[in-house]
Amino acid sequence: xxxxxxxxxxxxxxxxxxxxxxxxxxxxxxxxLRSIVEVHTDDGLLGLGETxxxxxxxxxLQAVAAELGGHDPYDLNGLRRLVTRVLAAGxxxxxxxxxxxLDVDSAVDxxxxxxxxxCLDIQGRRAGVPVSSLLGGAVRDAVPFSGYLFYKWAGxxxxxxxxxxxxxxxxxxxxxxxxxxxxxxxxxxKLKGGVLAPAQECEAIEALRDAFPGLPLRLDPNGAxxxxxxxxxxxxxxxxxxxxxxxxxxxxxxxxxxxxxDVPLATNMCVIALDHLPASxxxxxxxxxxxxxxxxxxxxxxxxxxxxADTWGLGLSMHSNSHLGISLAAMTHLAAATPxxxxxxxxxxxxxxxxxxxxxxxDFAGGSVAVPTGPGLGVELDRDAxxxxxxxxxxxxxxxxxxxxxxxxxxxxxxxxxTRW
Amino acid sequence: xxxxxxxxxxxxxxxxxxxxxxxxxxxxxxxxLRSIVEVHTDDGLLGLGETxxxxxxxxxLQAVAAELGGHDPYDLNGLRRLVTRVLAAGxxxxxxxxxxxLDVDSAVDxxxxxxxxxCLDIQGRRAGVPVSSLLGGAVRDAVPFSGYLFYKWAGxxxxxxxxxxxxxxxxxxxxxxxxxxxxxxxxxxKLKGGVLAPAQECEAIEALRDAFPGLPLRLDPNGAxxxxxxxxxxxxxxxxxxxxxxxxxxxxxxxxxxxxxDVPLATNMCVIALDHLPASxxxxxxxxxxxxxxxxxxxxxxxxxxxxADTWGLGLSMHSNSHLGISLAAMTHLAAATPxxxxxxxxxxxxxxxxxxxxxxxDFAGGSVAVPTGPGLGVELDRDAxxxxxxxxxxxxxxxxxxxxxxxxxxxxxxxxxTRW
Numbered sequence: 112x113x114x115x116x117x118x119x120x121x122x123x124x125x126x127x128x129x130x131x132x133x134x135x136x137x138x139x140x141x142x143x144l145r146s147i148v149e150v151h152t153d154d155g156l157l158g159l160g161e162t163x164x165x166x167x168x169x170x171x172l173q174a175v176a177a178e179l180g181g182h183d184p185y186d187l188n189g190l191r192r193l194v195t196r197v198l199a200a201g202x203x204x205x206x207x208x209x210x211x212x213l214d215v216d217s218a219v220d221x222x223x224x225x226x227x228x229x230c231l232d233i234q235g236r237r238a239g240v241p242v243s244s245l246l247g248g249a250v251r252d253a254v255p256f257s258g259y260l261f262y263k264w265a266g267x268x269x270x271x272x273x274x275x276x277x278x279x280x281x282x283x284x285x286x287x288x289x290x291x292x293x294x295x296x297x298x299x300x301k302l303k304g305g306v307l308a309p310a311q312e313c314e315a316i317e318a319l320r321d322a323f324p325g326l327p328l329r330l331d332p333n334g335a336x337x338x339x340x341x342x343x344x345x346x347x348x349x350x351x352x353x354x355x356x357x358x359x360x361x362x363x364x365x366x367x368x369x370x371x372x373d374v375p376l377a378t379n380m381c382v383i384a385l386d387h388l389p390a391s392x393x394x395x396x397x398x399x400x401x402x403x404x405x406x407x408x409x410x411x412x413x414x415x416x417x418x419x420a421d422t423w424g425l426g427l428s429m430h431s432n433s434h435l436g437i438s439l440a441a442m443t444h445l446a447a448a449t450p451x452x453x454x455x456x457x458x459x460x461x462x463x464x465x466x467x468x469x470x471x472x473x474d475f476a477g478g479s480v481a482v483p484t485g486p487g488l489g490v491e492l493d494r495d496a497x498x499x500x501x502x503x504x505x506x507x508x509x510x511x512x513x514x515x516x517x518x519x520x521x522x523x524x525x526x527x528x529x530t531r532w
Numbered sequence: 533x534x535x536x537x538x539x540x541x542x543x544x545x546x547x548x549x550x551x552x553x554x555x556x557x558x559x560x561x562x563x564x565l566r567s568i569v570e571v572h573t574d575d576g577l578l579g580l581g582e583t584x585x586x587x588x589x590x591x592x593l594q595a596v597a598a599e600l601g602g603h604d605p606y607d608l609n610g611l612r613r614l615v616t617r618v619l620a621a622g623x624x625x626x627x628x629x630x631x632x633x634l635d636v637d638s639a640v641d642x643x644x645x646x647x648x649x650x651c652l653d654i655q656g657r658r659a660g661v662p663v664s665s666l667l668g669g670a671v672r673d674a675v676p677f678s679g680y681l682f683y684k685w686a687g688x689x690x691x692x693x694x695x696x697x698x699x700x701x702x703x704x705x706x707x708x709x710x711x712x713x714x715x716x717x718x719x720x721x722k723l724k725g726g727v728l729a730p731a732q733e734c735e736a737i738e739a740l741r742d743a744f745p746g747l748p749l750r751l752d753p754n755g756a757x758x759x760x761x762x763x764x765x766x767x768x769x770x771x772x773x774x775x776x777x778x779x780x781x782x783x784x785x786x787x788x789x790x791x792x793x794d795v796p797l798a799t800n801m802c803v804i805a806l807d808h809l810p811a812s813x814x815x816x817x818x819x820x821x822x823x824x825x826x827x828x829x830x831x832x833x834x835x836x837x838x839x840x841a842d843t844w845g846l847g848l849s850m851h852s853n854s855h856l857g858i859s860l861a862a863m864t865h866l867a868a869a870t871p872x873x874x875x876x877x878x879x880x881x882x883x884x885x886x887x888x889x890x891x892x893x894x895d896f897a898g899g900s901v902a903v904p905t906g907p908g909l910g911v912e913l914d915r916d917a918x919x920x921x922x923x924x925x926x927x928x929x930x931x932x933x934x935x936x937x938x939x940x941x942x943x944x945x946x947x948x949x950x951t952r953w
Contacts, residue, residue: 185665239658423810
């Protein structure tokens, strides 16, 4: 068998419509962006990856894509060196911000990730095994996801109401949750908070507890609260939430909250890179880390995070941004092969109305996605859908995620709610 | 491509002659033991592994081997579950001791390791790529090893002197080092200490420094010293050794030494499993961890260790027991694919006179071993040599490594030197 070499790489930015979901920094724009990465090899294999699509990120992806010809898709160490070198030679690769909430010091992890996933897709196709096998083997046939609830407007201003309708009260959130649970079968629920005053968000969680007794619940205000407020909420929701995600910003703040409550604290804001783990662990700042292969540098780094979590007795969950099917496939393979990923994973998947993979895989049943059993990621591009979503990108006018800017175009006085309460 | 399934597993204990190398617990017996693991698949692939061969370990390997039929060689998570289950159902798998120096609480890692390596050998052969590629890709074409110096007798009592002759004085050790450096090209040297009084071992290190100016040196007394002695030796050898390995036993003892010296401390005794890392890191007990895929549960766990070392800024080196070529191949692939393995690896390889792999790979040049480029581990069994070494096992009478028992058969009053000084 001759070695595969990368022959051609295509990066395609796409856009798909997104409802007006509210969060601590503002509201989702009418279009969510993603980049689709296709890595072709000289022996006819195609690997897929999916990642963010802010303009600066797309430019970095394209700079890397231009250098990948001849690369061995097994050489992931070399891929990382290449990404590091290309970013240093380009704009320096010094950091990136995604949606005003996730800021990383270096873009290496986020740029590396979709190429690494595509290379693993190729490796799986070459060996005739699913990506979950390359990650150590699936320990579960289906991966449980959590229903992701949002405060939201009835529709984007100036547009008709969307299918989900308004959700600004506990009753409306319970109705939204019923649609998630009844329609998709989710066995746990997460509420994106940081939108209303903490007491109102506690009332919403309590209404969900009453409507779905025994269902694990999570609340994530994205750092909207100070330490004392966080402790007060933790006290109120003790025994009601399975964890509280990012009540307050930063490792020292989370450590201060953690010292005053037994409610497990989770994070996808203050521990979002391997470098953040030593300080977090030393101060017992969080008890649950949310992995995210897009942010942490790919599936192999996510395995490392899982191993660290297992070694130090940290809980492990999984974060999601708005995403399409290639991301969902990678998330599902990773989660399937990670024994200690015992919390249901987050996903925005129910909120989208379009995808660009061929149907027939990744359907939800009982809140879970069956792990694809075909070679590689087990999903195929629907090229007509890809073309349509790319056309949407070209015409939609959105070039970066700017929840705050969009919110301020509607409510001019708005400022982000970070540690507002 | 149909999936591979394991069809047949053969565990063969072998013995090869070993010189009378001295250490803290006694002296090497005339025969060193290893187990060779062959994993065959229903599509005609063969994967190889090598591990310890104490009688209890061989029995555990055979119990696992008997259960492996039908297993997917990609399912390493399932392999670990199977090993855990088989050990629990058998003798309980509660711990193992290797040579009186390495004691592990659970045998799961040590039993899992050779089967995992064999499965990765199969995966590489199936995909037509070397094991280093499965581990993320070689970052170096050749792996530097360290010359391993021992105090030793001229020969085993009652037998003719061996080829290396006596080494009990600094001059004799310098002569041994010349043979290592001149013959094999090693660019660093490690002395196994814990045999003579610390001042004498310091003299030996200083003689090596004078004979090989600038060559990195290491001293490993396997916990022969108390804390104060360890600090005194560190003071004396500061700037002379690149690290001091296990001067004193246990994480608290090492932490006490570490707090009083800037000489990096390394270990292959107090941190030999993932579970040991949190306490060691919290107390800054060691600055360099020696990986060893035989002990740490295989190549994937060794990658995890490397990732943890990188994340916490720990140095990484590699430990060796007496071993044959299958182990050397696995060590070389792992080291090649581990970017932060920047210390030369230990190896006992020069001390053996027989092997059971077909020649032509794994030759030393300039103290380094070229990373095999063939599929899988890139080594093939020499079945005549395997038969010979198995015959030696059957007739030699040694059934477990017992350096202390053997020493006491020669020097009846001997007791191990652990914290003697």
